[in-house]
Amino acid sequence: MGIEVIGAGFGRTGTLSLRAALETLGFGPCHHMVDxxxxxxxMPLWQEAFASDPVDVRSVFDGYRATVDFPGCAFWREQLEAWPEAKVVLTVRDPHSWYRSAKRTIFALPEPPPQSGDPDPDAIAFGRFTFEELLPRIFDFGDDRPLNEMDExxxxxxFNRHIAEVKATVPADKLLVYRVSEGWQPLCDFLDVPVPDEQFPHVNESGDFGELSKVLFAERQRALAAERAGAGEKV
Known part of the structure; x- marks a missing residue:
């Protein structure tokens, strides 16, 4: 199958809305940080990809038709190398508004909230992966400052350099610079699909981020428990 749509926009540029829209349009499943x-x-697949030089994202996206958000948006070049026929959607917003949103949300979570008073080894491992392996590849200032202390x-x-590099590199006929507030029409025109007879999805406003995080990490714990139960049955 392979990747058909590469979302090159940073997280907090409407990527959950774009994910929902792409899946509605038939480009699913669509990879997002929630996955x-x-x-x-x-997480282990990403760690294996990071260990390769250059980073090989093919196994990470096996079974997906589209990607958006972190981590994938940081590896749009590698995706284009692997899937040269894919189209690129670059979600954008006002850069200072983006920073304020990111500072309140993704940069403010040094590790997933524990499910109890005891330290959760998986939560600690996931936090280290996100804030020691993933995001420093994107926001590398050459020091050890926490991300929530970044200078605006x-x-x-x-953020601006990333947008400029995508615009300068991707051929114009394969690139859509897009604000999710524009709705269906430019996205559907670019992907050559009909406009659905439903409202464009608007998902995950900043005020919902904390509650969404709790739901996602609870789902992770259930998936881990199911894996361990399955492994126990096989022993």
Whole structure:
């Protein structure tokens, strides 16, 4: 099957809405950071990909038709190398508004919230993966500052450079620079599919982020428990 649509926009640019839209349009399943949280096998696959030089994302996206958000948006070049016929959707927003949203949400969670008073080894491992292996590849300032202490100008500089690099590299006929507030029409025109007879999905406003995180990590714990139960049955 392979990847047909590459979402190159950073998290907090409407990527959950784009994911829902792409799956409605038939480009599913669509990979998003929520998959890394809820599917325990995803983190080891990313760690294996990071160990390769260059980073090989093919096994990570096996079975997917589209990708959006972190981690995939940081590896749009590698995706284009693996799937040269794919189209690229670059979600954008005002860079300072993006920073304020990211600072309140993804940069404010150094590790997943524990499910009890005892330290959760998986939560600790996932937090280390996110904040020591993944995000430093994108926001690398050459020091050990926590992400929630990033200087706004530096973070916005990374955001703007990323957008500029995508625009300068991807051929114009394969690139859509897109705000999710534009709705269905430009997305459907770009992907050459009909406009659905339903409202465009708008998912995960910043105010819902904390509750969404709790739901996702609870789902991760259930998936891990099911894996362990299955492994116990096989022994």
């Amino acid at each position: 890394v949280i809820t599917k325990p096998r995803q 100008d530096e973070a916005v500089g990374v």
